[in-house]
Amino acid sequence: MFVDVAKIYIKAGDGGNGKVSFRREKYVPDGGPDGGDGGRGGNVVAVVDDAMRTLMDFRYQRKYICANGEDGGKKKMTGKCAEDLIIKVPQGTIIRDAETGKVIVDLKEKNQSAILAKGGRGGKGNTHFTTSTRQAPTFAEKGGKGYERNIVLELKMLADVGLLGYPNVGKSTFLAATTQARPKIANYHFTTLQPNLGVVEAVKGKSFVIADIPGLIEGAKEGIGLGLDFLRHVERTKVLIHVVDISGIEGRDPYEDFCTINKEVFGYNERLSNRVQVVAANKMDLLFDDEQLLIFTEKIEADGYKVFPISAATGQGVDALLNFVTELLDTTPDAPLIDEEDYFVEALDLSDSSEINYFMDDDVYCIEGEYLERLMFSTNLSDIESLRRFQNVLKNKGVFDHLRTLGIEDGDTVRIFDLEFEFYG
Structure with a gap:
């Protein structure tokens, strides 16, 4: 099962309490304080795991609670610090604070890690509270509380190119023809039920990752159909290939399809309207009227897009499209995914909070x-x-x-x- 969104509760460990203790040794009748400090509570840490592809594990475990630090002991013995709790996530996971929706971290690099909740610091033992007038303090400090919060994990796949289009326009056939990916292909709508990734190498030594998402339909941004749930996986892409059925064998107008899908995509995330987009006029092998291609091309180019007539089934025009996209990727900068103001800035360590x-x-x-x-x-x-x-x-x-x-x-x-x-x- 492909799972790309999960909500979980995390809590870092509390710090251990400081110890109230006094020396009780032979020949030392009135020994001074010797209470030790508490240990630090464990942090909750997210770590990228290259072997993970989905967030399915988080459907079965939704609470992650870290161990507390040990209390301080006699003879100035410091309590043991708790071990960190490691949460493994796939590469490309964005973690947000559930309450504010702000981004805590974007884990897009291999082996990247980040502290999601910081453990409380250990409390001080009574040895720290002696003064010239207070030689035997009978109190110690409590350990700080570990941070706790609900978080949302959202997987956005790492792909250079994203495939857009109506259901059954040939996106999966295109992916299978150009990569080693083997998506399910059939002549009915919504054959693709989860995103598929493939690696393309049209130019020797230059490869890129392409993502095929389930088809979109009108009303997708309101939740109709399947594609809206997976549009997040093209948000990291630099280039979009918009696949249309130029043959019109299903009775739809290719240009209207193009405009409808773009309206849904841009309505989902306005950033995608600035993404470089190339149009693939697919199913040329089924086109019986070349005039239809000419009319479509004129309209698309008037909108500022480049059209490539292709047939994913026969391979017609596919190499030219892939070569163009390869060159385009070399000159297209990375698209910003998260603005600075979208990041969560509140301190993760409440141990030193002095707010009253x-x-x-x-x-x-x-x-x-x-x-x-x-x-x-x-x-x-x-x-x-x-x-x-x-x-x-x-x-x-x-x-x-x-x-x-x-x-x-x-x-x-x-x-x-x-x-x-x-x-x-």
Whole structure:
């Protein structure tokens, strides 16, 4: 089964927690703190696998959760960092953030890899919180949370040339005649149910990859027919070969077919309207009126396209078309697929997030944030030194000043997650 789109959930590992520990050795009655740091959580990493051709594996596994880092230990022992979770994808896969639709990475190179979700950093042990006045800290730091998100994987095949056209105009026959590919060929519509790739070498030493997609029909951009689902596979192409049935044996006008398909393609992705396009007037062996070819050619050339009369079945005119396309590829620059503004720019590591959110819940001033959550965990609410540190951190972060700008008064209630206290400034 050919699968070219998949949606999955990924979560990087949380960082291990720092350790609260004190030396307890013989002849050292009141040893100092020796709590170790937590290990880093594992990253979720996408890696290109040359052996993969579809995204079928992701139909059966939709959740990928990485291991957490180990907690710190006694004697300043740092917890073990978790191994990264590797997700293998085919070459040509674009990965997007499901919520925003922005592109995280375009994996178009061999052996390319990218971090999709970064693991949380390990929390610091209590050895890091000693000061000249705090010799025995009874608190440590919580490990950072690993990033989690839903992502969409979209496979766009790596081809230099794409074949466009109505069903049953001879695209698969053309592919079979010019490459070693063996697509299914039959005299009925929608014979091709999945994209096919082939390698063409018309000029010795110069080869290119050609992609045949299922035929398009009018209304494809609204989801009618099969081709719309596979148009993504011509988005990377530099040149399009538009195949039309010049014989008209099915009762359609070749020029109207050409205009209809282009309307659907350009409606799907406006970028494709700027793609170099060559027209292959196929089934010349079935054409009984040469005047029809002349009329068609005049209209197409008036639109700025070059026409090649061919017969994929007999080989007529095929070499001339392939030679022209080979030369065209040498002078046609790569087509941009993704603009800079389409990329996801949000930081993947939330471990160091210092954002603090303020909101009201009835008459209570509520404060939340990743930074505050870690601060809360590292605070021993029954220890006066730990509470004093907690208060100083809030003050230095400007939390109290911001609450005053929101109109807080002495005696009002403040809530930080599950902790509530009265404000006195």
